[in-house]
Amino acid sequence: MTGKIPTSRDPVCGMDIAIADSRYSMTHRGLVFHFCCGQCLERFTRHPALYTRAQRTADIRPIAKKHKLQFVAPDAEALRGAGDRLLAMMGVTVARAADDHLLVEYDLWQASLEQIEAVAEASGLRLKGGLHGWRRAWWRFAEGNELDNMADTGSGACCNRPPARLR
Numbered sequence: 624m625t626g627k628i629p630t631s632r633d634p635v636c637g638m639d640i641a642i643a644d645s646r647y648s649m650t651h652r653g654l655v656f657h658f659c660c661g662q663c664l665e666r667f668t669r670h671p672a673l674y675t676r677a678q679r680t681a682d683i684r685p686i687a688k689k690h691k692l693q694f695v696a697p698d699a700e701a702l703r704g705a706g707d708r709l710l711a712m713m714g715v716t717v718a719r720a721a722d723d724h725l726l727v728e729y730d731l732w733q734a735s736l737e738q739i740e741a742v743a744e745a746s747g748l749r750l751k752g753g754l755h756g757w758r759r760a761w762w763r764f765a766e767g768n769e770l771d772n773m774a775d776t777g778s779g780a781c782c783n784r785p786p787a788r789l790r
Protein backbone atom coordinates (compact mmCIF):
# COMPACT_ATOMS: atom_id res chain seq x y z
CA MET A 624 0.00 0.00 0.00
CA THR A 625 1.46 3.30 -0.99
CA GLY A 626 0.46 6.43 0.83
CA LYS A 627 0.17 9.64 -1.06
CA ILE A 628 3.09 11.89 -0.27
CA PRO A 629 1.79 15.22 1.05
CA THR A 630 2.79 17.95 -1.36
CA SER A 631 2.37 21.66 -1.56
CA ARG A 632 2.43 23.73 -4.73
CA ASP A 633 5.24 26.21 -5.11
CA PRO A 634 3.21 29.42 -5.70
CA VAL A 635 5.93 30.93 -7.88
CA CYS A 636 6.75 28.24 -10.44
CA GLY A 637 3.84 25.86 -9.86
CA MET A 638 5.94 22.79 -9.03
CA ASP A 639 4.59 20.30 -6.49
CA ILE A 640 6.94 20.12 -3.50
CA ALA A 641 7.03 17.11 -1.17
CA ILE A 642 6.52 18.80 2.16
CA ALA A 643 8.73 16.35 4.04
CA ASP A 644 11.69 17.22 1.78
CA SER A 645 11.02 20.92 1.60
CA ARG A 646 14.13 23.01 2.20
CA TYR A 647 12.66 26.39 1.37
CA SER A 648 9.52 27.53 3.11
CA MET A 649 8.01 30.56 4.73
CA THR A 650 4.90 31.48 6.65
CA HIS A 651 2.74 34.20 5.17
CA ARG A 652 -0.39 35.28 7.06
CA GLY A 653 -0.45 32.06 9.00
CA LEU A 654 -0.07 29.77 5.98
CA VAL A 655 3.12 27.85 5.26
CA PHE A 656 4.32 28.01 1.64
CA HIS A 657 6.96 25.68 0.18
CA PHE A 658 9.36 26.44 -2.67
CA CYS A 659 11.56 24.41 -4.99
CA CYS A 660 14.57 26.69 -4.56
CA GLY A 661 15.89 29.86 -2.99
CA GLN A 662 15.12 31.81 -6.14
CA CYS A 663 11.37 31.10 -5.93
CA LEU A 664 11.37 31.85 -2.21
CA GLU A 665 13.01 35.20 -2.93
CA ARG A 666 10.44 36.07 -5.63
CA PHE A 667 7.66 35.27 -3.17
CA THR A 668 9.22 37.27 -0.35
CA ARG A 669 9.32 40.35 -2.58
CA HIS A 670 5.72 40.14 -3.80
CA PRO A 671 3.66 37.78 -1.62
CA ALA A 672 0.35 39.44 -2.55
CA LEU A 673 1.01 38.75 -6.21
CA TYR A 674 1.66 35.04 -5.80
CA THR A 675 -1.21 34.40 -3.39
CA ARG A 676 -3.90 35.97 -5.56
CA ALA A 677 -6.72 33.56 -6.29
CA GLN A 678 -6.18 34.01 -10.05
CA ARG A 679 -2.61 32.83 -9.85
CA THR A 680 -2.27 29.39 -11.42
CA ALA A 681 0.59 27.49 -12.94
CA ASP A 682 -0.78 27.95 -16.45
CA ILE A 683 -0.84 31.70 -16.22
CA ARG A 684 0.75 33.46 -19.19
CA PRO A 685 4.41 34.23 -18.67
CA ILE A 686 5.58 37.83 -18.47
CA ALA A 687 8.29 37.52 -21.10
CA LYS A 688 11.38 39.68 -20.69
CA LYS A 689 14.36 40.01 -22.98
CA HIS A 690 17.54 41.92 -22.24
CA LYS A 691 21.06 42.23 -23.51
CA LEU A 692 23.55 42.25 -20.65
CA GLN A 693 26.96 43.77 -21.33
CA PHE A 694 30.14 43.03 -19.42
CA VAL A 695 33.55 44.54 -18.87
CA ALA A 696 36.12 42.62 -20.94
CA PRO A 697 34.51 39.18 -20.59
CA ASP A 698 36.33 36.13 -21.88
CA ALA A 699 34.35 33.71 -23.99
CA GLU A 700 34.73 30.91 -21.44
CA ALA A 701 33.26 33.00 -18.60
CA LEU A 702 30.39 34.12 -20.82
CA ARG A 703 29.51 30.54 -21.71
CA GLY A 704 29.80 29.48 -18.07
CA ALA A 705 27.47 32.27 -16.98
CA GLY A 706 25.06 31.33 -19.76
CA ASP A 707 24.90 27.75 -18.44
CA ARG A 708 24.28 28.92 -14.88
CA LEU A 709 21.56 31.29 -15.99
CA LEU A 710 19.82 28.56 -17.98
CA ALA A 711 19.73 26.47 -14.80
CA MET A 712 17.64 29.19 -13.10
CA MET A 713 13.87 28.89 -12.82
CA GLY A 714 12.14 30.84 -15.57
CA VAL A 715 15.20 31.59 -17.73
CA THR A 716 14.54 30.31 -21.26
CA VAL A 717 17.43 31.83 -23.22
CA ALA A 718 20.95 32.80 -22.14
CA ARG A 719 23.04 33.11 -25.26
CA ALA A 720 26.63 34.34 -25.27
CA ALA A 721 27.72 36.54 -28.17
CA ASP A 722 30.82 38.76 -28.44
CA ASP A 723 30.86 40.75 -25.19
CA HIS A 724 27.28 40.22 -24.06
CA LEU A 725 24.62 37.75 -23.02
CA LEU A 726 21.16 37.74 -24.48
CA VAL A 727 18.74 36.61 -21.78
CA GLU A 728 15.05 35.83 -21.99
CA TYR A 729 13.01 34.97 -18.93
CA ASP A 730 9.61 34.91 -17.29
CA LEU A 731 9.29 37.73 -14.77
CA TRP A 732 6.95 35.61 -12.66
CA GLN A 733 9.85 33.32 -11.88
CA ALA A 734 13.03 35.34 -12.28
CA SER A 735 13.93 38.99 -11.92
CA LEU A 736 16.69 40.92 -13.63
CA GLU A 737 18.21 41.48 -10.21
CA GLN A 738 18.50 37.72 -9.65
CA ILE A 739 19.90 37.20 -13.15
CA GLU A 740 22.52 39.91 -12.65
CA ALA A 741 23.56 38.34 -9.34
CA VAL A 742 24.08 34.94 -10.97
CA ALA A 743 26.04 36.48 -13.85
CA GLU A 744 28.34 38.31 -11.44
CA ALA A 745 28.74 35.23 -9.25
CA SER A 746 30.03 33.50 -12.40
CA GLY A 747 32.96 35.89 -12.49
CA LEU A 748 31.63 38.46 -14.97
CA ARG A 749 31.49 42.16 -14.25
CA LEU A 750 28.45 44.02 -15.57
CA LYS A 751 29.11 47.21 -17.50
CA GLY A 752 28.24 50.44 -15.75
CA GLY A 753 27.76 53.85 -17.37
CA LEU A 754 24.80 54.06 -19.70
CA HIS A 755 24.31 50.31 -19.53
CA GLY A 756 24.27 50.48 -15.73
CA TRP A 757 21.65 53.20 -15.88
CA ARG A 758 19.54 51.17 -18.31
CA ARG A 759 19.73 48.11 -16.07
CA ALA A 760 18.64 50.17 -13.06
CA TRP A 761 15.67 51.38 -15.08
CA TRP A 762 14.75 47.85 -16.19
CA ARG A 763 14.87 46.65 -12.56
CA PHE A 764 12.73 49.58 -11.46
CA ALA A 765 10.19 48.93 -14.23
CA GLU A 766 9.99 45.24 -13.31
CA GLY A 767 9.24 46.10 -9.69
CA ASN A 768 6.51 48.50 -10.79
CA GLU A 769 5.01 45.99 -13.17
CA LEU A 770 4.71 43.37 -10.44
CA ASP A 771 3.35 45.88 -7.91
CA ASN A 772 0.67 46.92 -10.39
CA MET A 773 -0.28 43.32 -11.06
CA ALA A 774 -0.68 42.71 -7.34
CA ASP A 775 -2.94 45.75 -7.06
CA THR A 776 -5.41 44.80 -9.77
CA GLY A 777 -6.60 41.99 -7.50
CA SER A 778 -7.79 44.41 -4.85
CA GLY A 779 -9.55 47.05 -6.96
CA ALA A 780 -13.26 46.71 -6.25
CA CYS A 781 -12.94 45.00 -2.97
CA CYS A 782 -15.27 43.60 -0.38
CA ASN A 783 -13.34 45.01 2.57
CA ARG A 784 -14.15 48.53 1.38
CA PRO A 785 -17.90 49.04 1.10
CA PRO A 786 -19.06 50.98 -1.97
CA ALA A 787 -19.79 54.66 -1.42
CA ARG A 788 -23.45 55.11 -0.65
CA LEU A 789 -25.36 57.26 -3.11
CA ARG A 790 -28.39 59.24 -1.93
Ligand SMILES: [Zn+2]
Pocket residue numbers: 633635636637638658659660663713
Ligand atom coordinates in the same frame (compact mmCIF):
# COMPACT_ATOMS: atom_id res chain seq x y z
ZN1 LIG B 1 9.85 27.08 -7.73
